[in-house]
Amino acid sequence: MKAADLILQHPEYHALLEDPATAIEQEFSPESGQMNPFLHLSLHLTVAEQVSIDQPPGLRSAYQTLRSRVGDHEGAHALLECLDETIWRAERHGQAMGANADLECVRRAAASSAAPWQIGRAHV
Ligand SMILES: [Zn+2]
16 A cells, blocks of 8 residues: 555545645644544555555455455554554564554454544543
8 A cells, every 4th residue: 555545545634734834833733522533544555564464474364354344444444543552552562563452453344333533542
């Protein structure tokens, strides 16, 4: 997946990306409920890589389940929320990045009927 394709999938960021000076000054706090667009896009690239190499093992099949229910982009968002959540927990608790925690989260998302964007928000 290329960054340009990703940007096309996010029309809500176009104005921002055309005006990077303003974008950089803008605050994206958890309280605002809006993920930093640059973080969002870079996490997209990371989860696309995770799926393509099936890392952690089992992630790809969980993603297939998800995308058959909610589509490619929203399925990717669930992965992204889980990755964000796992990184956040690792930073907060000083734990090693848990591949298992990440996979568990994605499997929960795949099995649940909740909207993908509600999955990783426990810490907000
Ligand atoms: Zn997205």
